[in-house]
Amino acid sequence: METLSPSSAIRLPFQVQATSDCAVCPLTRLCHASHDADLASPSMPRARRIVHQGEALYRAGDPLQNLYWLRSGSVKIRATNAAGLEQITAFPVAGAMLGLDAIESGTHTSDAIALEDSLVCILPFCDLMGNCRQDFIAAQQLNRLIAHDINEARGLLMALGCMTTEERVAHFLIGISEKMMANGYSPREFILKMTRQDIANHLGMKVETVCRVFARMQDASLLSVRRRQLEIRNIDALRKICCG
Amino acid sequence: METLSPSSAIRLPFQVQATSDCAVCPLTRLCHASHDADLASPSMPRARRIVHQGEALYRAGDPLQNLYWLRSGSVKIRATNAAGLEQITAFPVAGAMLGLDAIESGTHTSDAIALEDSLVCILPFCDLMGNCRQDFIAAQQLNRLIAHDINEARGLLMALGCMTTEERVAHFLIGISEKMMANGYSPREFILKMTRQDIANHLGMKVETVCRVFARMQDASLLSVRRRQLEIRNIDALRKICCG
């Protein structure tokens, strides 16, 4: 189990530095009641919640009550369609905003399930909208956060539509590596918090294929993988695989 | 070439009726300067633009100047990644809002190319933000429009990640059929405005495979396809293929 202390180098998707301190948090306009005259000394810090491994932060069909800002840990976002097909659309880590897909209809359209004990800031949606009403900067920030998810989804779309399994795995690992780096962890060595099955589903392939691609990459000295422990040995080669 | 007269049954993604008349257009809060005292008699109607077949409405890398509300015709949205891979992420038709992916960074991240001569309402982004600043309802509407695109992308993600080629094609045709219906056209008979190559790219398969799946479906009396002209003969069977 991980410690729950937020990293000191969490980033917003759009590259604004964050910290664990509400007073200097870049989401403060969204998060805190902005009708306070003085934004520099905001009202009560928001509630947080620990989500234990395997627990759902929200589920498809739940009404939109809160958005969640993921402060530490990691999560899988799983969309289910009418036919019961499941697709893991993302593996957010610290710094990600969760629940934005519910804004269209007011109902969550996916499950968010903790891959490890994780910590989120709870942003009650009505408060947040209240802030956006008062504070145009906050409203713009929210717009950008939502639009960010469009581009995330499109990135994966590109992988599933155009790449071989090997390229997809490389792309996936580069993505994790960059998120680790953005959070101040080693981009070369990390623990995969998700199962092979989760990776396979996310990348539109089968468990066995994920294993085999890992094995081949290990043989080629691109990486060293043992169970969930992964070390990237040749990140340039990995990049080359997924980016031409 | 198609006529450019907007359909009388255009819908917003989130199911609000639209018409060709600005005075009763459901986007009027977003579109027209809302600092007018009286919303019922808005200021000048917005400029429109005809985009000819093959022309780009915007291209990846263009700065975000305008959003566009597609009034008639159809478009392909093509995302290109660093490696030069191309993925057609959507085929919007009348009623769709175009350009929302640019909101994250202020730069378009995809090309929007007309599949036929098409008509758009031009929504200058700064005016639109101005309206959102003044009019909270407009701001919420914009949020929902952006969030809509997330869910669209996830739908395709599900198809590419979990479905066979046959299921993907069925899913694709059902989607077109529903959009045709929403716009007041026949859901059973329509003209495919895009090439087989475009369909193939969109669905993560090859041209030949698209042809073969069409041929098989025709043999099974699910549809009748000749070049771009398509008739769905058994929509229930098609639905069953893509939805379990």
Added chain:
DNA sequence: CGGGACATTGATTAAGATCAATTTAAGTGG
């Protein structure tokens, strides 16, 4: 220390890609 979920590896099959050859239709310029 034993049970169960997760991961790995091998053998075989099948879906879809690739390669190759026509066919069809839509423009275009004389």
Added chain:
DNA sequence: CCACTTAAATTGATCTTAATCAATGTCCCG
């Protein structure tokens, strides 16, 4: 208007990739 050109679509034969089926190994946790 018609011959010519070219892009798009179709069909067949073969090959490759990844799925499937099956067995075994490994680790985590009670």
